[in-house]
Amino acid sequence: MSSRYNARTVEPKWQKIWEERGDFRTATDNAAAGKPKYYVLEMFPYPSGRIHMGHVRNYTIGDAIARYRRARGYNVLHPMGWDAFGMPAENAAMEKGVHPKGWTYDNIAAMRAQLKSIGLAIDWSREFATCDPDYYGQEQALFLDMLEAGLVTRKKSMVNWDPVDNTVLANEQVIEGRGWRSGAVVERRELTQWFFKISEFSDELLEGLDTLTHWPEKVRLMQKNWIGRSEGARVFFPVEGVPGGKDYRLEIFTTRPDTLFGASFCALSPHHPLTEELAKDNPALQDFIRQCDRIGTSEEAIEKAEKLGFDTGLKARHPFIEGKTLPVYVANFVLMEYGTGAIFACPAHDQRDFDFAKKYNLPILPVVAPKARLGDAAWAEELVAGEDAFTGDGVAINSGFLDGLDVASAKRAAIEKLEALGLGEGTVNYRLRDWGISRQRYWGCPIPVIHCEACGTVPVPRDQLPVTLPDDVTFDQPGNPLDRHPTWKHVDCPTCGKPARRETDTFDTFVDSSWYFARFIAPDAKTPTDRALVDQWLPVDQYIGGIEHAILHLLYSRFFTRAMKRVNHVAVEEPFTGLFTQGMVNHETYRDAEGRWVSPSEITIETVDGKRVAKRLDNGAPVTIGSIEKMSKSKKNTVDPQDIIAQYGADTARWFMLSDSPPDRDVQWTDQGAEGAWRFTQRLWRLVTEKPETFGSVNAPVPASFSDAEMALRRATHQTLAAATDDFEHMRFNRAVARVYELANAISAFNGTGETAGWVRREAIEILVQIVGPMMPHLAEECWEALGHDVPLTATEWPVADKALLVEDSVTIAVQVNGKRRDELTIARDADKETVERAALALEKVEKAIDGKPVRKVIIVPGKIINIVV
RNA sequence: GCGCGAGUGGCGGAAUUGGCAGACGCACCGGAUUUAGGUUCCGGCGGGGUAACUCGUGGGGGUUCAAGUCCCUCCUCGCGCACCA
Numbered sequence: 001m002s003s004r005y006n007a008r009t010v011e012p013k014w015q016k017i018w019e020e021r022g023d024f025r026t027a028t029d030n031a032a033a034g035k036p037k038y039y040v041l042e043m044f045p046y047p048s049g050r051i052h053m054g055h056v057r058n059y060t061i062g063d064a065i066a067r068y069r070r071a072r073g074y075n076v077l078h079p080m081g082w083d084a085f086g087m088p089a090e091n092a093a094m095e096k097g098v099h100p101k102g103w104t105y106d107n108i109a110a111m112r113a114q115l116k117s118i119g120l121a122i123d124w125s126r127e128f129a130t131c132d133p134d135y136y137g138q139e140q141a142l143f144l145d146m147l148e149a150g151l152v153t154r155k156k157s158m159v160n161w162d163p164v165d166n167t168v169l170a171n172e173q174v175i176e177g178r179g180w181r182s183g184a185v186v187e188r189r190e191l192t193q194w195f196f197k198i199s200e201f202s203d204e205l206l207e208g209l210d211t212l213t214h215w216p217e218k219v220r221l222m223q224k225n226w227i228g229r230s231e232g233a234r235v236f237f238p239v240e241g242v243p244g245g246k247d248y249r250l251e252i253f254t255t256r257p258d259t260l261f262g263a264s265f266c267a268l269s270p271h272h273p274l275t276e277e278l279a280k281d282n283p284a285l286q287d288f289i290r291q292c293d294r295i296g297t298s299e300e301a302i303e304k305a306e307k308l309g310f311d312t313g314l315k316a317r318h319p320f321i322e323g324k325t326l327p328v329y330v331a332n333f334v335l336m337e338y339g340t341g342a343i344f345a346c347p348a349h350d351q352r353d354f355d356f357a358k359k360y361n362l363p364i365l366p367v368v369a370p371k372a373r374l375g376d377a378a379w380a381e382e383l384v385a386g387e388d389a390f391t392g393d394g395v396a397i398n399s400g401f402l403d404g405l406d407v408a409s410a411k412r413a414a415i416e417k418l419e420a421l422g423l424g425e426g427t428v429n430y431r432l433r434d435w436g437i438s439r440q441r442y443w444g445c446p447i448p449v450i451h452c453e454a455c456g457t458v459p460v461p462r463d464q465l466p467v468t469l470p471d472d473v474t475f476d477q478p479g480n481p482l483d484r485h486p487t488w489k490h491v492d493c494p495t496c497g498k499p500a501r502r503e504t505d506t507f508d509t510f511v512d513s514s515w516y517f518a519r520f521i522a523p524d525a526k527t528p529t530d531r532a533l534v535d536q537w538l539p540v541d542q543y544i545g546g547i548e549h550a551i552l553h554l555l556y557s558r559f560f561t562r563a564m565k566r567v568n569h570v571a572v573e574e575p576f577t578g579l580f581t582q583g584m585v586n587h588e589t590y591r592d593a594e595g596r597w598v599s600p601s602e603i604t605i606e607t608v609d610g611k612r613v614a615k616r617l618d619n620g621a622p623v624t625i626g627s628i629e630k631m632s633k634s635k636k637n638t639v640d641p642q643d644i645i646a647q648y649g650a651d652t653a654r655w656f657m658l659s660d661s662p663p664d665r666d667v668q669w670t671d672q673g674a675e676g677a678w679r680f681t682q683r684l685w686r687l688v689t690e691k692p693e694t695f696g697s698v699n700a701p702v703p704a705s706f707s708d709a710e711m712a713l714r715r716a717t718h719q720t721l722a723a724a725t726d727d728f729e730h731m732r733f734n735r736a737v738a739r740v741y742e743l744a745n746a747i748s749a750f751n752g753t754g755e756t757a758g759w760v761r762r763e764a765i766e767i768l769v770q771i772v773g774p775m776m777p778h779l780a781e782e783c784w785e786a787l788g789h790d791v792p793l794t795a796t797e798w799p800v801a802d803k804a805l806l807v808e809d810s811v812t813i814a815v816q817v818n819g820k821r822r823d824e825l826t827i828a829r830d831a832d833k834e835t836v837e838r839a840a841l842a843l844e845k846v847e848k849a850i851d852g853k854p855v856r857k858v859i860i861v862p863g864k865i866i867n868i869v870v
Numbered sequence: 871g872c873g874c875g876a877g878u879g880g881c882g883g884a885a886u887u888g889g890c891a892g893a894c895g896c897a898c899c900g901g902a903u904u905u906a907g908g909u910u911c912c913g914g915c916g917g918g919g920u921a922a923c924u925c926g927u928g929g930g931g932g933u934u935c936a937a938g939u940c941c942c943u944c945c946u947c948g949c950g951c952a953c954c955a
Contacts, residue, residue, distance in 0.1 A: 046955050086955065159953075170953040218875055222950070225873050299951050303871040333871090337952090352871085432952095439953065508953070547949060550874080555952095584948085630948085659895070660882045666948075668882065675908085676896055686910090738884070738894035745894090814890035819936050821890050859935055865889040869935050 005685035007649020011778040038074035043545030047107040053585040067774035071798040079520040082129035093475040100443040130512035136445040137466025138528040145567035161189035165478035188293035193438035202430040214578035228431025233257040235424035237316035253339030258410035259346035261399035262367035267331035269341040292332040319423040354389040368394040444506030452493035452500040514560035543576040583666040587637040589626035597636040651776035658733035696758035698788040703756040717764040718805040816867040817849040
């Protein structure tokens with residue numbers, strides 16, 4: 001009776017049944033549900049208009065977890081929403097003349113339909129978009145709470161300025177130092193902006209990392225380095241000749257006070273107050289600053305740029321060496337945002353200082369020598385003549401009272417001395433800077449403040465929230481449409497009633513994504529969160545998303561959760577108990593004879609003489625097969641999930657996404673892999689439906705005894721179940737898939753007949769279908785129904801492995817001689833070491849390998865290996 | 871430039887705390903059945919060697935009875951770098 005499995009009809013059928021049954025609507029009041037809660041969340045998507053394979057992978061992983069946890073008896077919360085503010089909507093408005101709002105909501109509608117076709121176990125009743133006034137209004141309320149709590153500040157910071165378009169550019173809009181549209185050389189410009197005081201949480205955020213034991217170690221390490229706690233010293237260098245500053249003391253931060261005796265110059269950031277003071281009547285310095293400002297604002301650009309300096313002519317007095325002075329430079333690699341915006345440089349022991357000293361012929365004096373080369377004059381010569389600074393541990397030399405101390409002791413001694421002299425102190429510095437949240441853009445959440453000439457910055461009164469975006473805006477010119485809107489920004493001051501001006505900047509979209517996980521718990525609450533409910537549901541038990549968010553999004557969310565706790569909107573400090581970072585989806589690239597990228601859908605591949613050869617489908621022109629890279633529009637190596645779903649069904653796409661690669665690594669999408677996944681869907685369907693008469697009846701009693709072959713299949717079944725369950729617990733879906741194949745092979749190979757065999761066969765196939773359930777839910781439901789069940793799989797509990805069937809009576813272990821495998825031995829599991837040793841030594845191949853030589857040692861690892869050393 | 875991670879057959883990968891390298895899948899090769907075909911089933915499949923055996927986890931070195939796994943070093947690729955999301 002078996003016929004082909006038709007995903008096209010089966011998948012919508014089950015999606016409809018699940019929806020009608022309300023299987024995935026979560027009982028909001030978990031306490032009443034009487035089950036443990038489990039909150040699983042994937043990073044919500046930006047509504048670009050179409051889902052891509054990265055989404056399919058992300059949401060399939062999350063869905064498998066959600067369905068597995070549901071089967072394990074948890075009350076699962078698995079919501080979905082849209083990270084809907086951001087630049088692409090404004091770009092579309094400029095390029096296509098569509099309104100960002102219409103464009104965004106149209107995209108959401110299209111992507112929602114696509115996501116639903118994947119068959120995700122999502123509670124769609126909780127869906128929202130961050131551009132819904134209801135959501136961003138609550139975000140404004142949160143901001144006001146944080147403002148009142150002193151967590152917000154205003155200060156000056158640098159932006160990329162396009163002098164032709166007269167607009168602020170994002171870093172990604174600066175290409176090789178030029179504006180992406182105008183092509184003009186970009187300048188740095190100072191702007192007063194809003195900031196969250198995340199730097200006040202540096203220590204807390206750092207220490208909190210230790211509690212995140214279910215996060216990848218690499219993410220914790222990246223965050224730790226990003227926060228960048230470093231112990232060091234503030235040192236004051238008295239500077240002579242500062243105009244109008246008689247006793248000017250230059251404050252610098254250093255992590256290496258032990259190298260002070262090797263100092264050869266001081267350097268100021270181009271935006272250090274002293275630099276700006278000096279530049280006032282120094283046109284050459286003004287030019288130099290302008291030159292530095294052309295590098296752009298990204299740290300990457302600044303660090304990669306050639307090191308340049310400007311000698312101010314000022315001299316700084318060395319704190320330890322009487323009479324010694326150091327030249328004071330302005331240098332392009334000194335960041336105003338880090339430390340004090342000024343450094344002292346010890347070229348011998350810092351690579352950047354070293355490069356700079358070489359370029360400007362400044363002295364390089366080694367003051368730390370590696371232990372092994374202490375007192376070796378040649379070492380110092382090599383260092384100075386070479387290209388690399390010595391940054392390792394060693395012993396202080398040429399350093400007066402520090403001589404002979406190791407680096408750590410020398411640091412302590414130097415700080416003590418500085419403190420005694422009143423020329424410095426030990427201090428802790430962090431790399432983490434405050435979070436600038438002002439964006440000079442339209443499509444974002446308006447910052448709810450009003451600027452009044454008399455009253456200063458005044459919060460928008462709560463009863464006037466949300467401050468909504470005006471719809472009547474134009475995108476025919478660059479710049480912020482809110483700022484040039486004829487009426488929107490003109491309001492009366494809420495305090496004094498005089499004419500005032502709305503803040504026209506909007507929030508960084510990272511603000512929107514820093515608390516959405518809390519909003520899903522009560523998406524309609526009239527306050528940002530519903531405390532009774534968030535206390536039940538937070539933190540998120542398992543969060544899943546791309547590794548590219550390892551630092552910013554996750555750090556901002558951690559900060560925001562702490563800030564929300566301070567203003568009593570949540571009880572927890574950490575938002576995500578478990579974090580899983582999935583890899584990317586890659587695909588081969590193709591180019592035609594002219595080097596233009598060609599899409600996979602435009603070509604066909606054949607194997608000629610064992611080699612894969614590609615050509616265009618339309619005209620047969622040859623196409624070169626290139627490297628495997630991350631799917632991207634620019635390289636045209638994308639595969640549209642909708643095409644795959646239309647051709648093979650969602651289950652095939654899901655299965656492929658989970659089957660081959662470990663989820664935290666990159667996966668390569670291949671047509672053959674997709675076909676292989678599709679073939680397995682057909683195979684499972686055949687296994688279930690081909691010979692229904694060979695299965696026992698549903699709910700038949702357990703037979704009294706089993707044959708050896710029947711026991712073997714039962715063992716395979718329960719061992720697979722135990723192992724696959726463990727794999728699900730650890731998100732090792734690729735291993736679970738491999739075990740599914742093994743069990744399927746065992747079921748196919750089992751040829752027992754009769755009632756008992758039928759019972760065993762049914763047990764095996766049912767467990768197989770249940771394991772497949774979280775991964776290919778539609779197919780599994782259809783199989784489950786075909787096996788005679790009335791209750792859908794989504795409402796069926798996860799099976800439990802019979803522990804008695806997990807252990808074998810005998811084990812096969814390898815026998816090595818001098819570490820090389822010579823034979824194997826099958827022996828009772830509980831055999832003692834002597835028995836094992838005697839049996840191993842008696843093996844013919846082992847005897848031959850020993851070759852009469854004396855046995856020195858026999859290593860027996862029970863159940864694993866025997867190694868005979870001769 | 872700085873920080874982080876990853877390298878195992880033709881390909882994706884598997885391998886408890888160091889304990890039989892290559893499970894499982896894809897591709898490929900051979901056979902059977904059938905069809906108009908990509909279907910299905912059976913067998914083979916890291917390199918060298920007739921074989922005994924031997925070499926093999928990015929390169930080089932080390933620790934160990936035993937190393938894909940631990941240590942040192944080098945190379946390649948990927949991610950992040952604060953206004954992309």
